[in-house]
Amino acid sequence: MNPCHEYRADILLYLDNALTGRQLEDFRAHLSSCPDCKAQLEEELALSSLLRASRPLYPAPDGLRARVAAAAAGHDSARTPEPDLLHKARLRIFSQHVRHVAQRAFGWKTLTVTIFALVLCVLLAPAALRRARAMAYVKTAIATHRSYLNGELPLQIRSDSPKIVTSWFAGKTTFHFQLPISPPTLKGEPVYRLTGGRLVNYQGNSIALVTYETASEKISLLVASSTTAVAAGGEQVRSGGLTFHHHRDGSFNVISWTNRGLTYALVSSLSGSAQHSCLVCHQDIATQALPGRTTTGFVSSGSEKYGFVPPVFFIRTRYRCENHTCGVTLALYTCGRNSL
């Protein structure tokens, strides 16, 4: 038997971040001494990078969402409606059929039109409206961050313990989330430190402000239900199956994204144009640096620079392009999971 045969499966497991502990150590040790397996892994990573860079494979047609929303409300007549007719159809659907369909589908007489319509509203929201809602969230994130820096928004819970801060938020918001327990490290040093959090009002809803700090800057993170806030517009970077939206406002850099029913807005004051240019101009590098959903990357060369961390973590990606090396806080990748 080929001595490397048993490691072929490990390569696939490695790509799925399913190797841990002793298995992972053994695999890495084997890679360091086996050019064939190392080359094989690099080929697999190259293929994954190419495939993921070609996303979306098939974007949904523009009219499909409206058609689905209409069908969901009991109508299938909106297959190819004219825009104004579509708008009227939406209103008609909401006013005449939602309650009937809801009661037929669920059998709950108390189900209100408003609640059920939320499902359709999300699907029907036109792009312009989504962008407007997204900008409102971005501006709120910046205003909140500015107030926090100025001391106008004192933290209601001060702790560097994710567990304590998570517990404090429990029951105070309409959504649930859990802060990552262990942050990844750069050369053994934590890349950030949790400092606390507080509630912030956003369009009549209580959403979460979570604050972090690094050695040189303070970072704030807004967390809201994705039905309350959306992420859209700006400069978009797809990575790890998510789309990150970058907005720049003065000295503030805002990265927003939606994942698992929560919409995040990360605000920081990244200084230096080089850092910014790396993030904006070298997205191909960013893509290569994040071949999987649970990776944080250090890009220089080869594939042995990937450090795998749990799926709930803070990404800080260091880019090294031809001209310079810089560190960029890319995103809090997945801070929690909305319950459903």
Place this chain on the structure above:
Amino acid sequence: MACLPPSKERNSLQPGWMFPSMTFSSEKIQNFSAALNEHFDGLYAYAMVLSRNRTEAEDLVQETCVRAMQAIGRLRPDSNVKSWLFTILRNIWLNQLRQRRTASTIELEGGDSTAELAVETSKGPHEQYVSKMERDQVREAIQQLSVESREVILLREYEELSYQEIAILLDCPTGTVMSRLGRARSKLRALLSETLQVPGPRAKGAAE
């Protein structure tokens, strides 16, 4: 050829992790609507990969959304909504296949022409990680794979489901998922190495 367990009756509305007694809540509706929106493109891509037909794919997505909304009350709080939605779509597709089943064979590879599959995907300058030509070549290569290879590639590389999640979705062992994925990746590398800068499968140890 897809693996279709002939004797196992599938019900797209009753995956194992749902309970009819689940309490309904407005929060659940809100979260569900967000999840549906978040995975809408992914559902359509999965439908396209399975059916290779735009009209069929749209019908599949529509039916999936309608059935999911009808079944939302049975979702558990800790359910993986994404996997649940994809499972519903797949089960609808499988049921449709069975309905079309002839005496001994299932036509999986019919589909429409390549032109039918050619859709513009670029949405902005920052999504141009690969050129349109490369994207089309990737898409064309994937369409040359068997349906089971196409779906594991889609679920793993595009939707980034874990092997375990894929195994649950496909109702097969994790090892089967890995072997299918290994074969699919090897075949895909061979197809793409002819046109793109992707190393082809290695002479030894290649799965296929």
